[in-house]
Amino acid sequence: MRVLIVDDEPAARDRLRTLLDELDVEVAGEAEDGVDALAKARALQPDVMLLDISMPEVDGFEVARHLPEPRALIIFQTAFGNHALGAFDHEAVDFVLKPVTRARLQQALERARRRLDERASRDVSPALLARIEAALGQGRPARRSRILVRQGAGHRAVPIREVIRFVADDRLVYACTPAGRSMTDYTLNELETRLAGGFIRASRGDLVQVDRIDRLVSNGDGSCTLTLTDGATVHVSRRRSADVRRSLQ
Amino acid sequence: MEGSAESRSPKVTDVLLATLRHLPSETRRGIRYVLIAYAGVLLLQVWDSRNSTGASGVAEFASVILGTAGFLLLGLAHVLRRAGEPAARPGASEGQHRPLRVEADPPAVRQILMALPVVGTSASILLSSAVAFLLARVWLGSSTAVLVIAAVYVTALAAAVKVVRDATSRLYTHAQEQAIRAARMQAQLTDARLAALQAQMHPHFLFNALNTVASLARSNPAAAEQTVENLSEVLRTTLDRSHQLRATLEAEIAFVRAYLEVECQRFGSRLHVGYDIGRGLNAASVPSFSLQPLVENALKHGLGFRREGGAIRISAQREGDRLVLAVEDDGEGFDARYTEGTGLGNLRARLDGMYGAAASLNITGVATGSRVTIAVPLDFEESHDARADR
Numbered sequence: 178m179r180v181l182i183v184d185d186e187p188a189a190r191d192r193l194r195t196l197l198d199e200l201d202v203e204v205a206g207e208a209e210d211g212v213d214a215l216a217k218a219r220a221l222q223p224d225v226m227l228l229d230i231s232m233p234e235v236d237g238f239e240v241a242r243h244l245p246e247p248r249a250l251i252i253f254q255t256a257f258g259n260h261a262l263g264a265f266d267h268e269a270v271d272f273v274l275k276p277v278t279r280a281r282l283q284q285a286l287e288r289a290r291r292r293l294d295e296r297a298s299r300d301v302s303p304a305l306l307a308r309i310e311a312a313l314g315q316g317r318p319a320r321r322s323r324i325l326v327r328q329g330a331g332h333r334a335v336p337i338r339e340v341i342r343f344v345a346d347d348r349l350v351y352a353c354t355p356a357g358r359s360m361t362d363y364t365l366n367e368l369e370t371r372l373a374g375g376f377i378r379a380s381r382g383d384l385v386q387v388d389r390i391d392r393l394v395s396n397g398d399g400s401c402t403l404t405l406t407d408g409a410t411v412h413v414s415r416r417r418s419a420d421v422r423r424s425l426q
Numbered sequence: 427m428e429g430s431a432e433s434r435s436p437k438v439t440d441v442l443l444a445t446l447r448h449l450p451s452e453t454r455r456g457i458r459y460v461l462i463a464y465a466g467v468l469l470l471q472v473w474d475s476r477n478s479t480g481a482s483g484v485a486e487f488a489s490v491i492l493g494t495a496g497f498l499l500l501g502l503a504h505v506l507r508r509a510g511e512p513a514a515r516p517g518a519s520e521g522q523h524r525p526l527r528v529e530a531d532p533p534a535v536r537q538i539l540m541a542l543p544v545v546g547t548s549a550s551i552l553l554s555s556a557v558a559f560l561l562a563r564v565w566l567g568s569s570t571a572v573l574v575i576a577a578v579y580v581t582a583l584a585a586a587v588k589v590v591r592d593a594t595s596r597l598y599t600h601a602q603e604q605a606i607r608a609a610r611m612q613a614q615l616t617d618a619r620l621a622a623l624q625a626q627m628h629p630h631f632l633f634n635a636l637n638t639v640a641s642l643a644r645s646n647p648a649a650a651e652q653t654v655e656n657l658s659e660v661l662r663t664t665l666d667r668s669h670q671l672r673a674t675l676e677a678e679i680a681f682v683r684a685y686l687e688v689e690c691q692r693f694g695s696r697l698h699v700g701y702d703i704g705r706g707l708n709a710a711s712v713p714s715f716s717l718q719p720l721v722e723n724a725l726k727h728g729l730g731f732r733r734e735g736g737a738i739r740i741s742a743q744r745e746g747d748r749l750v751l752a753v754e755d756d757g758e759g760f761d762a763r764y765t766e767g768t769g770l771g772n773l774r775a776r777l778d779g780m781y782g783a784a785a786s787l788n789i790t791g792v793a794t795g796s797r798v799t800i801a802v803p804l805d806f807e808e809s810h811d812a813r814a815d816r
Contacts, residue, residue, distance in 0.1 A: 185733075187694045188641035188649075195644060210733045231630070234733050256637060257629035275633055276640035322758050336758075 178290055179205035181223035181249065183214040183240065185232045193227060193277065200283055211235025215325075215332050219245045225289045227273075230255045230313070234323045234334050238306050241270070243325050243332055243362055248299040250289045253309075261312035269301050270309070303367065321371075326352050326359035335359065337375070341389045341407050343368050345382040355407060377424045379403055379411045387424050441538070445509040453508075457501070464497055467578050474571040482566035489559035493579055496552030500582060503545045503589045506538050539600050542593035550586035553579055611671065611779050631688075638692045653691045659684035667714050671780065675742055675749070676708040682717045682740065689725060696735025697725075704743045711805045713776055717751060719769030720798045724755035727796055732757060736795070749804045756795040770798070777802065 180202055182193045190207050197204050205223040208214035210232050218226065218240075226249040230237035241251050256275040265272070269292075271285045292299075323334035339354045345365045351358040361368075365384050369376065372384070379385045385403065392404040399415035401422075413421050449457075468490065475486040560576045635657050642650035663681045667673060673681075679701070690697050717740065724738045739754040770787070777785040777800060785802045 185696075186638065186641070186692050188638055188645065188691070191645050192637075192641035212733070233735075256633035276637040338758075 178225060178286070178293060179203045179221070179223045180225045180227055180286075181205045181208060181214070181217055181221060182227050183208045183211075183217075183232075183237070184227075184229040184254065185209055186229075189229070189275070193282075196277065196279055196282055199279070200286065202286060211237070211240045211325075212332065212334050214240045215243055215245065218249060219331060222247065223249045224293055225250045225252060225286070227252050227254060229253075235325060236321070238310050239321070239325055241301050242303055242306055244301075245330075248301075250292055250299055251301060252285050252289065255313065258313070262309075265305075265309055265312075268305060269298055270305070324352060324361065324363075324368075326361050328359065333359075337372065338386075338388075340386055341405050342379075342386060342409070342411070343376070343384040353407065353409070377421055379413050379417060379421055383411045385411060390425060393422070393425060441509045442505055445505055449505075449508065460501075463578075467575055468494070470571050471575055474575070482563050485559045485563040485566060489556040489563065489575075489579075492552045492559065493556035493582075496549050496556055496579075496586070497582060499545055499549035499552060500586050500589070503542060503549055503586070503593075506542050506545060507589065507593070509538055536600070539593065539597045543590055543597065546586055546590035546593055550583055550590060553583040553586055557583060607779070634692055635688050638688070642691070649691060653688055656684040656687040656691075660688065664715075670714050672711045673714045674708065675703070675710045675712050678712050678714070678717050679703060679740070679742070681715075682721050685718060686721065686738070693735060698735070698737035700737065700739045702739065702741035702743075704741075707742055707744060707749065709806050710742075710749050712749065712751065712802060713773075713780055716773060716777075716800060716802075717753065719773050720751070720753035720800070722769055723798060724753045724757070724796075727755050727757040744804060745801070747804050748801045750799060750801045752797055752799040754795060754797040758795070773800070 180197055182190050182197075182204060184190045184193065184207075187209075190209070194204055194207070205221045206217050208217045212235055214226070214228065215235075217223075226240075226244075228237045228240060228251055230253050237253055241253075244251075250269070250271075252271045252273055254273050254275055254277060258272060258274045262272050271288055273281050273285050291297075322337060324337050324340065325332045326335050335352060335354060339356075341353045341355070343361070343363075343365060344351050344353060344358070350361050350363055350365055350368070352361050363371075365378070365382070368384055369378050375388070376384050376386050385405065389406045390403050391406050393401055394404070395401045399418060401413045401418050403411045403413060403421070405411065471486060471490050475483055475490075557576060557579045560572055560579065564572050564576070635653065639650050639653050639657070642653060660681065663677075663684070683701075686697075686699050690699065721738065721740065736756050739752075741750075741752045741754075743750050743752075770789075774787045777787055781802055785800065787798070787800045789796065789798050791797075
């Protein structure tokens, strides 16, 4: 069983490495942030990932959401857990609280070993992650500054403020930035909930950053047309028109 | 705390002079008429005293002297009443009343309010003595002029009594307001303390710090020791400053330094902190726990969102008679949808409660990152060193 350590604090990574050495578990490698974790997961193909939840730019939830195949089993590390975590005891993920005790780490690793031997499901659905996030964040959605987009075989983090709009095109969702468009692994509905406030659903296939709307032209029949800062135009149906106008006020 | 506030407040006489200088024109005209009328009364009395001799002359003279003194005091009472009126807040619509230019701050207002009943009572005693002497004069030898004069004095006496009554009721209201305000401030401080407790001992902060200690214990025992020391400094300060509304800048900086040391240990080379503290400001008084929410906010923006980490710059400078504290980060800058966290919101409410319009909290985006500034009136803790500093 090979373990990938993901934590943004150097000292914390050192400690986990020491603990894993003492428990005679092979350390596949270390990653210091979300994007690094995804790259290492692809390159090193670890069986288990000791994944810190709170990291800059791309957090543990995002990493879990974008794990490459074959998926590693996830053991989340968090500094602050509550009883709500008990609800996920039988799911495909495990939790250890920081500072991690040796006994708890051993227990989590044994559980992971059992799951690996049983070839149990390693699938972590976005819905499960959303439930965990809600339980940990006491209902408040986390504010994120970046979003992961595909780049080659891997992912890269794009600042959300650079995104002009998200477009759904034949079941795939693309993030459009001044630099071009990149594929994401999200659905438009997911993004709409996640980015509520800054983005507005202008049509069935367009989620537009409000600050990137250049012009709004009424079409006379109640519908309107938006011109975005990159010159693209989006037709807004009569039904969505009112919401769009309100968001621009 | 209060004593230091008084040392920089304008003197009551300054407030009075300024009030006199800025009296509305209709009031000035009114004063002029009253003076002319009184001069008329005086002339009448002087004319009348020619007919009186002996005891009635003495009574006439005494009533003139007492009446004049009473009138003067009554005038003073009226000016005081004007000066004691709450200074208009900028921007508040005042209708027909032009807002007074005088910035009578709380200690001066309190002094004025306390002086008013005394002045008013003295005026009424003098005026009633004047009336008594006039009555003696009437008894010694009546004259119609005396009756007119007596009527004028009685009117003035009624005015003086009204001043006293108004002043007492205002003093009562003022005291009541002060008591309520003090109670609210205490409540706010308790909230701030709780918020600070929750922030510093925010489970995340605390457990992360403990995690750092656990991580360093073997690899770098000296650093682990240092972190434990800093963590205890943070916890101790939070617990110790339980009822303190203010702290010296030095203490506040020491607290933030310990807090940031813990975070620096966690983030390693990702976090850079710089301090820029103006000279001679160590003893300046600042609201307790006012820097920490700013720093926490900067950490969140400057560091929380960026892999490569960031720098935080903490500065305290004197700008005229204000102390400006600023925390700047080079993070993602500001989001148009930025909403103030509970830490900053609570701080804003506290500043408003402690200083009113004299303090401010501003959030601005700078070229890279953001800058949060608070400005409070410059004030020093009562100590000899601080005095010498000035």
